Amino acid sequence: MRISLDVGGTFTDAILVDEKTEKFFYTKTPTTHHDLAQGVLSALDEILKIAGASMKEIDYIIHGTTIGTNAIVEGKGARVGLITTTGFEDVLEIRRVARPKEAAFDFGADNPPPLVPRYLRKGITERIGSRGEILTPLDENSVLRVIDDLKKQDVQAIVVSLLFSFLNPIHELRVAEIGKERLPDVPFSLSSEICPEFREYERTCTTVMNGYLGPVIERYMDALMGRLREKYGDVTLHIMQSNGGTMTADVAKAHAAHLINSGPAGGAIAAAFISRLTGSEMAIGADMGGTTFDISIIDKNLPKTTTWGGVTNYPIKLPMVDLKTIGAGGGSIAWVDEGGVLHVGPQSAGSNPGPACYGWGGALPTVSDANLILGRLNPGYFLGGKLPLYPDRAREAVRAHVAEKMNLSLEEAAMGIIRIVNANMAKGISGNSVEKGCDLREFALITMGGAAALHAADLARELNMAKVIVPPMNGNFSAIGLAVADIQHDYVRTFAKRGDAVDPEDLLRTFKAMETEGIRQLKEERVSRESMAVSWSADLRYEGQSWELNTPVDPVETLDKAYIHETAQRFHDLHQQVYSYSEPKEVVEFVNLRVRVTGKNPTVSLPREREISSSPHGTAKGLRDVYFETAGWQKIPIYERNELPVGSTITGPCIIEEAISTTLIPPGFVGKMDGYKNIIIVLENIC
Numbered sequence: 001m002r003i004s005l006d007v008g009g010t011f012t013d014a015i016l017v018d019e020k021t022e023k024f025f026y027t028k029t030p031t032t033h034h035d036l037a038q039g040v041l042s043a044l045d046e047i048l049k050i051a052g053a054s055m056k057e058i059d060y061i062i063h064g065t066t067i068g069t070n071a072i073v074e075g076k077g078a079r080v081g082l083i084t085t086t087g088f089e090d091v092l093e094i095r096r097v098a099r100p101k102e103a104a105f106d107f108g109a110d111n112p113p114p115l116v117p118r119y120l121r122k123g124i125t126e127r128i129g130s131r132g133e134i135l136t137p138l139d140e141n142s143v144l145r146v147i148d149d150l151k152k153q154d155v156q157a158i159v160v161s162l163l164f165s166f167l168n169p170i171h172e173l174r175v176a177e178i179g180k181e182r183l184p185d186v187p188f189s190l191s192s193e194i195c196p197e198f199r200e201y202e203r204t205c206t207t208v209m210n211g212y213l214g215p216v217i218e219r220y221m222d223a224l225m226g227r228l229r230e231k232y233g234d235v236t237l238h239i240m241q242s243n244g245g246t247m248t249a250d251v252a253k254a255h256a257a258h259l260i261n262s263g264p265a266g267g268a269i270a271a272a273f274i275s276r277l278t279g280s281e282m283a284i285g286a287d288m289g290g291t292t293f294d295i296s297i298i299d300k301n302l303p304k305t306t307t308w309g310g311v312t313n314y315p316i317k318l319p320m321v322d323l324k325t326i327g328a329g330g331g332s333i334a335w336v337d338e339g340g341v342l343h344v345g346p347q348s349a350g351s352n353p354g355p356a357c358y359g360w361g362g363a364l365p366t367v368s369d370a371n372l373i374l375g376r377l378n379p380g381y382f383l384g385g386k387l388p389l390y391p392d393r394a395r396e397a398v399r400a401h402v403a404e405k406m407n408l409s410l411e412e413a414a415m416g417i418i419r420i421v422n423a424n425m426a427k428g429i430s431g432n433s434v435e436k437g438c439d440l441r442e443f444a445l446i447t448m449g450g451a452a453a454l455h456a457a458d459l460a461r462e463l464n465m466a467k468v469i470v471p472p473m474n475g476n477f478s479a480i481g482l483a484v485a486d487i488q489h490d491y492v493r494t495f496a497k498r499g500d501a502v503d504p505e506d507l508l509r510t511f512k513a514m515e516t517e518g519i520r521q522l523k524e525e526r527v528s529r530e531s532m533a534v535s536w537s538a539d540l541r542y543e544g545q546s547w548e549l550n551t552p553v554d555p556v557e558t559l560d561k562a563y564i565h566e567t568a569q570r571f572h573d574l575h576q577q578v579y580s581y582s583e584p585k586e587v588v589e590f591v592n593l594r595v596r597v598t599g600k601n602p603t604v605s606l607p608r609e610r611e612i613s614s615s616p617h618g619t620a621k622g623l624r625d626v627y628f629e630t631a632g633w634q635k636i637p638i639y640e641r642n643e644l645p646v647g648s649t650i651t652g653p654c655i656i657e658e659a660i661s662t663t664l665i666p667p668g669f670v671g672k673m674d675g676y677k678n679i680i681i682v683l684e685n686i687c
Helices: 036-049 066-076 140-152 170-182 202-232 249-256 262-278 367-373 390-404 408-429 452-463 475-485 504-524 563-578
Strands: 003-006 011-018 023-030 058-065 080-085 122-123 135-138 155-162 188-190 239-240 245-248 281-290 292-301 307-309 315-317 323-326 334-337 341-347 446-447 467-470 487-498 532-542 549-553 588-599 622-628 630-639 650-653 654-658 661-665 671-675 679-683
Touching: 003 262, 003 475, 011 475, 023 036, 023 475, 036 202, 058 262, 058 475, 080 140, 080 202, 122 140, 140 170, 155 202, 155 487, 155 588, 170 188, 188 202, 202 239, 202 249, 202 315, 239 249, 239 262, 245 249, 249 446, 249 452, 262 281, 262 292, 262 323, 262 446, 262 475, 281 408, 281 452, 292 408, 315 549, 323 408, 334 367, 334 390, 341 408, 367 390, 367 408, 390 408, 446 452, 446 475, 452 467, 452 654, 452 661, 452 679, 467 630, 475 661, 487 504, 504 532, 504 563, 504 588, 532 563, 549 563, 563 588, 650 654, 661 671, 661 679
Parallel strands: 003 058, 058 239, 080 122, 080 155, 155 188, 281 446, 446 467, 630 654
Antiparallel strands: 003 011, 011 023, 239 245, 245 487, 281 292, 292 323, 307 315, 334 341, 467 679, 487 588, 532 549, 532 588, 622 630, 650 671, 654 661, 671 679
């Protein structure tokens, strides 16, 4: 058995998977922002009770968290000191000599301040050359002076990012040795270990991010592990990374930058998982929780990845799932500006004080309040009846803050909130797909999170998408991504050579060194050699280009010039696919080499039932008045999801309820229950 725990802005989702019986158990508990570990423990305790299991039966726990992202957004990271080569103290300030895009229209817009202020950025005397040679030996006295200065400033973490250390880390390693003798309790982050590749600003910023988040992550992990052991004894805890794999909690403490987008990455892995089961190679993962809306692209059953991620304009040069997050969740607050224009989000009521309808003290109107007013949520069946909703409080919030200010009826105001949040989500999906060359007519929209299935059909119609897939356990489905994720580590080395100058033995030696390092790491995490998988790739470009394309490379034991030529040909083909042209006669440069090692976990699948041939209509459990923009109030059937047989067809308008989410099938759409208990929703005229 394994348990996955996904901490969101409003709820903490828990899933327990029994690999032998292929049974899934799930629950939601409120996120406790004042003490996130307490919310995790509450969810863990509740899921064990629901499954009738004990912690002794659990092999390991997988945890997805937004604590790193929250620390960046809220500016609550550690006090970091930066040690760099003399003359390069202002790399974080200079950046790429570019202002943010919005500055073209807003002269007041500016980049966020560096995470390390100027007085904590210190230069030391040393210099490594562009070929990794030592030009100026390390002056250890200058290191001691800098360390003592930072000690007086009470820094909580120290980052070392020296020029060309990705080619030769000898000076960085020595600085860390000296520093740890002087400051044994302060963690050191080295760029040669965190991000050993060229591009000075991105490398330094990524390493600074690791130092900035390190103490925050370590405190959280220590507190959580301490309380888990106190209550349950010895527990194995894995943490979700932003690259879509997991790592053990002990490893995560030293690689905090890898945990940015930890929780949302689970949603992308879950979307890829369901795309494989349903045969939908191209899909959009739409994870709408209480606070945010996370968008991922699934291409040929795999989530798209990038090495150019970031949070609030701080670049993170690490492999990560390509995600876009916007402030559009069930708890997103609706507000009217001074010009009388209605907005929704990005501010959220979260779990404290929560939407007005929760009765937890919130008084501002949210998307959940609007859905309740329009009859789309059942006030007596939210979270299976565990959390009663208060329609009167929702009406008062929408009336006072939207309807009266805009001279609208209550229904018009609520419908306006829904239209705007749908438009925000459609724009977010389009920006992350259509603007990158995707034809959404070929894509399925896979919903996750408690709120997504209420809005998905309207989004699919707006974006002209092929179909909507509402998986079982939809409200907790991003936690499924955590449960099915493998242990994974990525390694990179800057190689920087023309293809015609590459020495095959040098290329093989570099790949093998990273592979050996990865296998050693997996062994330390108790992964057997039979469960390991290794993949290679290279960042290639035409000579003179500024940007690279990551090109798959076959792992081999011997390597020759023909292998290099074959790799270059793959790059030409990939360049043709991405940019619609290629230049086979041009020189190809090998910029970075990458290795990914994966520790395969036991395969998990959803149980599949045989579809019944007659495909009858489902039987409604009742009727309810629901408001639609074009038809007003309509009395429509309400179905219980668990009572719908496989193969049944459900014609809209109707609502399908389950304990942790609600699905709306609007007029003109038809839903069908497939063998995995997914609800497949399409337009009626193409059914």
